Amino acid sequence: LVLRIAQGKVIIPRFKQFSEKITNLYDEEKSNYSGTVADYIPQLAKYSPDFWGVAVTTIDGQRLNLGDTEVNFALQSSVKPFMYAVSITEESPQYVNKFLGTEPSGHDFNEILLDDENKPHNPMINAGAIVVASLIKPNLPLAERTIHMLDVMSKLTAGDKIAIDLPMFISERENADRNYAIAHYMNDHSCFPKGTNLREACDLYFQYCSIMMNTSQGSLLAASLANGGVCPLTGERVFADSAVRDALSIMHSCGMYNYSGTYAFEVGLPSKSGVSGVILTVIPNVMGICTWSPPLDMRINSVRGVEFHRKLVERFNFHNF
Numbered sequence: 489l490v491l492r493i494a495q496g497k498v499i500i501p502r503f504k505q506f507s508e509k510i511t512n513l514y515d516e517e518k519s520n521y522s523g524t525v526a527d528y529i530p531q532l533a534k535y536s537p538d539f540w541g542v543a544v545t546t547i548d549g550q551r552l553n554l555g556d557t558e559v560n561f562a563l564q565s566s567v568k569p570f571m572y573a574v575s576i577t578e579e580s581p582q583y584v585n586k587f588l589g590t591e592p593s594g595h596d597f598n599e600i601l602l603d604d605e606n607k608p609h610n611p612m613i614n615a616g617a618i619v620v621a622s623l624i625k626p627n628l629p630l631a632e633r634t635i636h637m638l639d640v641m642s643k644l645t646a647g648d649k650i651a652i653d654l655p656m657f658i659s660e661r662e663n664a665d666r667n668y669a670i671a672h673y674m675n676d677h678s679c680f681p682k683g684t685n686l687r688e689a690c691d692l693y694f695q696y697c698s699i700m701m702n703t704s705q706g707s708l709l710a711a712s713l714a715n716g717g718v719c720p721l722t723g724e725r726v727f728a729d730s731a732v733r734d735a736l737s738i739m740h741s742c743g744m745y746n747y748s749g750t751y752a753f754e755v756g757l758p759s760k761s762g763v764s765g766v767i768l769t770v771i772p773n774v775m776g777i778c779t780w781s782p783p784l785d786m787r788i789n790s791v792r793g794v795e796f797h798r799k800l801v802e803r804f805n806f807h808n809f
């Protein structure tokens with residue numbers, strides 16, 4: 489990498505200048521104290537509104553970490569594109585997409601609602617993600633299914649040890665009436681493969697939402713998608729091309745809750761947010777970005793994170809169109 493940087497043969501040759509501009513953006517948002525930290529799950533309410541981290545990893549391994557990039561948080565919904573990509577890589581797009589729609593729902597992420605073909609609207613809302621959870625390694629014992637997903641997340645982060653936060657998982661499960669209701673409603677409409685154990689599918693979904701990462705690792709997750717499913721630091725292929733294409737397409741149209749359409753218009757990048765205040769963003773063939781700041785806006789996206797992205801595409805030509 490050092491040699492390639494010296495020769496200018498990297499995707500961002502003037503990384504220092506780029507980093508300075510990103511640092512300015514980071515600094516500008518630091519004093520933004522709008523928004524409120526999610527509290528519908530008690531473990532989420534514990535995050536300090538001060539936390540603010542931004543990390544970048546390019547597809548050839550240049551990295552930038554600003555602020556609280558070493559503090560762990562739960563991935564929450566930002567795990568959904570990765571669940572979806574695993575399921576497509578291991579089964580097939582034809583099989584997996586048979587169970588899922590590809591339209592924004594136009595409703596809240598936890599709405600008890602199906603599309604007009606009686607499928608979840610897309611894999612980025614809870615209904616879709618619970619179905620995806622049921623499709624990943626369905627024949628393995630429950631604990632092995634957990635281990636499998638953690639292994640995938642570890643490969644995406646160049647071998648880091650990845651874990652689930654037990655109190656977060658318990659907190660999710662104790663406040664899960666809505667998710668259980670979604671699962672039962674979907675079962676009544678034959679949304680799952682035959683023989684699916686609903687409780688296990690929900691448990692896996694809560695576990696995956698409770699996977700812990702820091703902002704620096706988050707940028708590597710996004711960079712693996714930017715790099716076509718290959719971890720930029722190890723060169724290991726984790727996702728099939730088709731899985732990356734499908735995951736990015738759905739992030740682009742459905743990744744930011746009820747702000748997805750406007751975000752696609754204003755920012756024009758595939759991103760996925762989570763209620764912990766994370767936003768993962770993919771600039772295909774260039775870099776992955778992770779921002780983390782717990783206070784959320786009315787549409788439950790991180791206030792600092794959204795502002796950062798809006799300014800990012802003003803200052804760089806990253807908007808896709």
Ligand code: DON
Pocket residue numbers: 563564565566597598612613614660667697761762763764
């Ligand atoms: O209640 C839940 O299902 C959440 N833990 C979901 C996580 C999230 O970020 C919001 N989702 N789409």
